[in-house]
Amino acid sequence: SQQGEEDPQALSIQEGENATMNCSYKTSINNLQWYRQNSGRGLVHLILIRSNEREKHSGRLRVTLDTSKKSSSLLITASRAADTASYFCATDGETSYDKVIFGPGTSLSVIP
Amino acid sequence: DAGITQSPRHKVTETGTPVTLRCHQTENHRYMYWYRQDPGHGLRLIHYSYGVKDTDKGEVSDGYSVSRSKTEDFLLTLESATSSQTSVYFCAIRDRGSYEQYFGPGTRLTVT
Numbered sequence: 001s002q003q004g005e006e007d008p009q010a011l012s013i014q015e016g017e018n019a020t021m022n023c024s025y026k027t028s029i030n031n032l033q034w035y036r037q038n039s040g041r042g043l044v045h046l047i048l049i050r051s052n053e054r055e056k057h058s059g060r061l062r063v064t065l066d067t068s069k070k071s072s073s074l075l076i077t078a079s080r081a082a083d084t085a086s087y088f089c090a091t092d093g094e095t096s097y098d099k100v101i102f103g104p105g106t107s108l109s110v111i112p
Numbered sequence: 113d114a115g116i117t118q119s120p121r122h123k124v125t126e127t128g129t130p131v132t133l134r135c136h137q138t139e140n141h142r143y144m145y146w147y148r149q150d151p152g153h154g155l156r157l158i159h160y161s162y163g164v165k166d167t168d169k170g171e172v173s174d175g176y177s178v179s180r181s182k183t184e185d186f187l188l189t190l191e192s193a194t195s196s197q198t199s200v201y202f203c204a205i206r207d208r209g210s211y212e213q214y215f216g217p218g219t220r221l222t223v224t
Contacts, residue, residue: 042215098162104154
């Protein structure tokens with residue numbers, strides 16, 4: 001299997017705090033992406049990091065990638081109640097980049 | 113709105129009956145995907161397509177078949193539905209340049 005785990009499975013924080021989610025994967029990858037899903041809706045793309053990149057920023061999002069440890073983290077700074085959602089990482093394989101596999105996700109609750 | 117629709121949006125069917133779900137895109141993307149989402153499992157890849165008549169298996173393809181006779185439509189068929197196939201099914205397209213996936217609204221399937 002290409003994908004590993006995400007942790008924590010669930011995270012509850014106060015508004016204004018930072019939220020960190022981690023993702024691990026098993027095989028070499030081409031790209032790693034993070035997606036967000038609001039309850040009952042489809043997933044929305046947040047950010048992509050390529051295998052030759054170590055860190056990427058987009059607004060309040062910061063993603064890191066450690067290919068030696070086969071892991072990534074997503075940091076959401078200054079969280080808002082509207083950030084409450086499930087967050088998933090997705091990888092495409094180094095040799096089968098058409099095949100996109102998702103992790104089980106982290107459920108984030110931001111308490112106002 | 114990435115121009116992806118899924119039909120039907122909701123379906124209840126009986127065990128043993130065949131079921132076909134349709135994904136339609138208006139963006140002329142080459143890559144299309146079918147995922148199922150179940151609590152605790154995140155999204156699991158069923159099948160994907162990299163062109164007309166070009167498809168491949170994902171992580172959980174047993175009991176499912178797909179067809180893509182034209183660019184805009186990707187059909188998922190449950191040959192003989194079972195209760196374990198009760199799930200929410202998401203279709204996605206993938207932008208070849210950015211690697212981003214765009215998801216449809218989902219189909220909630222209940223097999224009784």
